[in-house]
Amino acid sequence: MIMTALPQFEPNQALTLDDLREVWPVLSDDDRAEAFRLLPREEAEDFYLSLTAWEQARLILSLPSRERKLWVRQMPPDDAVDVLQAVPPENREEILALLDPRTRQEVLALMAYAEDAAGGLMSPRFARVRPDQTAEEALKYLREQVRHQLETIYYAYVLDPTQKLLGVVSVRELFAAPGDKPVRDLMETDVLSVPEDLHQEEVARIMFDHDLMAVPVVDEQNRIKGIITFDDVADVVEEETTEDMQKMGGMEALEASYLQTGILEMVKKRAVWLCVLLVGQMLTATAMGRYQAEITRAVVLALFIPLIISSGGNSGSQAATLVIRAMALNELRLKDWWRVMGREMISGLILGGILAVIGLARILLSQVLFQDYGRHAGLLALTVGLSLIAVVTWGTVAGSALPFVLRRFGFDPASASAPFVATLVDVSGIVIYFTVAELILSGSLL
Amino acid sequence: MIMTALPQFEPNQALTLDDLREVWPVLSDDDRAEAFRLLPREEAEDFYLSLTAWEQARLILSLPSRERKLWVRQMPPDDAVDVLQAVPPENREEILALLDPRTRQEVLALMAYAEDAAGGLMSPRFARVRPDQTAEEALKYLREQVRHQLETIYYAYVLDPTQKLLGVVSVRELFAAPGDKPVRDLMETDVLSVPEDLHQEEVARIMFDHDLMAVPVVDEQNRIKGIITFDDVADVVEEETTEDMQKMGGMEALEASYLQTGILEMVKKRAVWLCVLLVGQMLTATAMGRYQAEITRAVVLALFIPLIISSGGNSGSQAATLVIRAMALNELRLKDWWRVMGREMISGLILGGILAVIGLARILLSQVLFQDYGRHAGLLALTVGLSLIAVVTWGTVAGSALPFVLRRFGFDPASASAPFVATLVDVSGIVIYFTVAELILSGSLL
Numbered sequence: 001m002i003m004t005a006l007p008q009f010e011p012n013q014a015l016t017l018d019d020l021r022e023v024w025p026v027l028s029d030d031d032r033a034e035a036f037r038l039l040p041r042e043e044a045e046d047f048y049l050s051l052t053a054w055e056q057a058r059l060i061l062s063l064p065s066r067e068r069k070l071w072v073r074q075m076p077p078d079d080a081v082d083v084l085q086a087v088p089p090e091n092r093e094e095i096l097a098l099l100d101p102r103t104r105q106e107v108l109a110l111m112a113y114a115e116d117a118a119g120g121l122m123s124p125r126f127a128r129v130r131p132d133q134t135a136e137e138a139l140k141y142l143r144e145q146v147r148h149q150l151e152t153i154y155y156a157y158v159l160d161p162t163q164k165l166l167g168v169v170s171v172r173e174l175f176a177a178p179g180d181k182p183v184r185d186l187m188e189t190d191v192l193s194v195p196e197d198l199h200q201e202e203v204a205r206i207m208f209d210h211d212l213m214a215v216p217v218v219d220e221q222n223r224i225k226g227i228i229t230f231d232d233v234a235d236v237v238e239e240e241t242t243e244d245m246q247k248m249g250g251m252e253a254l255e256a257s258y259l260q261t262g263i264l265e266m267v268k269k270r271a272v273w274l275c276v277l278l279v280g281q282m283l284t285a286t287a288m289g290r291y292q293a294e295i296t297r298a299v300v301l302a303l304f305i306p307l308i309i310s311s312g313g314n315s316g317s318q319a320a321t322l323v324i325r326a327m328a329l330n331e332l333r334l335k336d337w338w339r340v341m342g343r344e345m346i347s348g349l350i351l352g353g354i355l356a357v358i359g360l361a362r363i364l365l366s367q368v369l370f371q372d373y374g375r376h377a378g379l380l381a382l383t384v385g386l387s388l389i390a391v392v393t394w395g396t397v398a399g400s401a402l403p404f405v406l407r408r409f410g411f412d413p414a415s416a417s418a419p420f421v422a423t424l425v426d427v428s429g430i431v432i433y434f435t436v437a438e439l440i441l442s443g444s445l446l
Numbered sequence: 447m448i449m450t451a452l453p454q455f456e457p458n459q460a461l462t463l464d465d466l467r468e469v470w471p472v473l474s475d476d477d478r479a480e481a482f483r484l485l486p487r488e489e490a491e492d493f494y495l496s497l498t499a500w501e502q503a504r505l506i507l508s509l510p511s512r513e514r515k516l517w518v519r520q521m522p523p524d525d526a527v528d529v530l531q532a533v534p535p536e537n538r539e540e541i542l543a544l545l546d547p548r549t550r551q552e553v554l555a556l557m558a559y560a561e562d563a564a565g566g567l568m569s570p571r572f573a574r575v576r577p578d579q580t581a582e583e584a585l586k587y588l589r590e591q592v593r594h595q596l597e598t599i600y601y602a603y604v605l606d607p608t609q610k611l612l613g614v615v616s617v618r619e620l621f622a623a624p625g626d627k628p629v630r631d632l633m634e635t636d637v638l639s640v641p642e643d644l645h646q647e648e649v650a651r652i653m654f655d656h657d658l659m660a661v662p663v664v665d666e667q668n669r670i671k672g673i674i675t676f677d678d679v680a681d682v683v684e685e686e687t688t689e690d691m692q693k694m695g696g697m698e699a700l701e702a703s704y705l706q707t708g709i710l711e712m713v714k715k716r717a718v719w720l721c722v723l724l725v726g727q728m729l730t731a732t733a734m735g736r737y738q739a740e741i742t743r744a745v746v747l748a749l750f751i752p753l754i755i756s757s758g759g760n761s762g763s764q765a766a767t768l769v770i771r772a773m774a775l776n777e778l779r780l781k782d783w784w785r786v787m788g789r790e791m792i793s794g795l796i797l798g799g800i801l802a803v804i805g806l807a808r809i810l811l812s813q814v815l816f817q818d819y820g821r822h823a824g825l826l827a828l829t830v831g832l833s834l835i836a837v838v839t840w841g842t843v844a845g846s847a848l849p850f851v852l853r854r855f856g857f858d859p860a861s862a863s864a865p866f867v868a869t870l871v872d873v874s875g876i877v878i879y880f881t882v883a884e885l886i887l888s889g890s891l892l
Contacts, residue, residue, distance in 0.1 A: 249767025
């Protein structure tokens, strides 16, 4: 019963689109279907089209069988493919059977492509004209194609008889041209196109970088297979960015939105990395175990361990974030490695220097005010300061190098998460700290 | 000299667009201008339009004065505004003077808006039709408007004589309609529009969520002021996401790309947060100072401090990342606070439980194999296990709460970076650990 989930509604009150958007994230699938069916037809259409493929799939499966066809047929073939890929395999046949024959055929052709490839994203419904048509003829021809529910008629693709892509012309250019000018003389021949198997992230990057409203997908013989429109990649960019961020936060990417992901599913996505990191952190206990004698002699040394190792982790997290994002935006490539290392080495030294001054000041001030650290306070301050410089420089270099290393070996650079970098730097930070301590304090505190 | 920066080019070899894109990020402003001038005219135009406003501004200022006008005039008014906002204030007059009078007037009107508001993003060049025109008349009228360099002619806005927005009609609909049907009967009257002062992030969110190619900007009387097209917001989304990520990595957002940001500028953006976090971390030294007696009695306790507090930081970083991204995508609002806290409390207990089992197993195994931890190994393992449950649960709850708290008080939730959350949890983690240790080990190890 929807009313149990929506206590604020009076039973006889009409459900508006805004109300539904408001409560949608917290509704169960059945409540969603029930609420959806309360919407006036036109609003229901708008709302349906604004849902993600994943939500559409769940909604369709929750509707009574007789109402499914209506909504499945609302979708152009590329969107229908997305929905089919989101429904459980056992429901696919049933949904496919609801499509009209032409769309079903298009959908089956598109489903041969990988879900995250250009082919899996494209629509076969694009506007076409011939090079020998005049501007006037081309416009008339476009008008005839309107009834085919094309993705867009704004760009018309100029094809030869074998479907080879010769050029592209926009409605704007056809409007502006003298009516008897042939399309051949109007079209842009230098068309940016993408191969069928290009990854959707690359497609999105190309469209964003060139501000393209649509891009044609071609096979190896330059024959046009379909077009991808900006609304297809807008979702891709958001999805990929969300995945990147979740990986950068130290977990596996969720498949659905936060509130739609069950708690156990979410725990699974988070537990794997937490366990890996815990095992990594156990090396800190091992490293500290090696210095147990030093800690026993000078317990004061232990007090500064969290401060020093976390400063390395923090500077490493900054560096990793900068490099991962710059890589995602194609601003950095593998070959920029040395340039980045150089910059980060210098940045790390300066940042470490600044932190060292603050750390030193803190210990000396505390010593002057409260006599906290005994007669070797000066040497202790020096140890902490030098360790900060070394650990921060190392953290910065390691944090910026890790995404390069991951990409070099075929992993996602976004996996160089802040927690991953911090764990890496924590272990080495302890070794650096105690090495500096032995050098400076041996004979005094140690 | 460009050749110094591009040793791989033979002096007589022509510079291609691909070559230039390849080396662009590493070139100085002067080399950029020099290389740019080597491009054939048409390629130079494509390349120029693909640059960010910031890069366009720097390029224009590096070109000889007599060549600037050509490139300044390449731009529609909304893009010219972006460039003007990117040039130093002292150069603005000079660039403005290069525009043709009509564009200059439009640019000055647009510059009255805040840079990151809808008004600052819109173009005043949109296609318009009248409600009493027939489809055929409207198409003819659109063709007449083509010469005005409109942003897009795909959507035509239906206005009354006072510029009030009555509806919108697409070229597709005009094509499909019978020629004598009035626009009034064809137009969509339920037009999604945005107010002039809406923040660009909100505008982008609305356009992405509704897959809009363009959205009209209206004043309080619903009079149309301009339109924002998808290419304007594509950049906005990338910029805002990059800012979010950099903040989440524990630093201030950079204003330019990684390689284009000077080292000192970058150190400044990173040092502020590193210093704040270091001062925060000093509380860990203070907290540990309070337990110096306990550490002296049982040095073994110190060994597990990094492992325990970093597990809290890691789980907190995951939770904060999830909540920040869900907020950015409008999947979570302030009122979801209790729901999120409930979910995170449960997730934290389960995750903490899993880590506790691993931690416990590690200590007991190590004890069986190497007799590392003396006769109180069992109690020590229990202390570490219970601390992990408490610290991970606390980290998860704190990490998910922090973005809510920041947003509630008007700050950017993305500032709840992994390092910030980790620092917060580190201090409390130490207190939790030693409290648990006192409860369990008092009378044995302590």
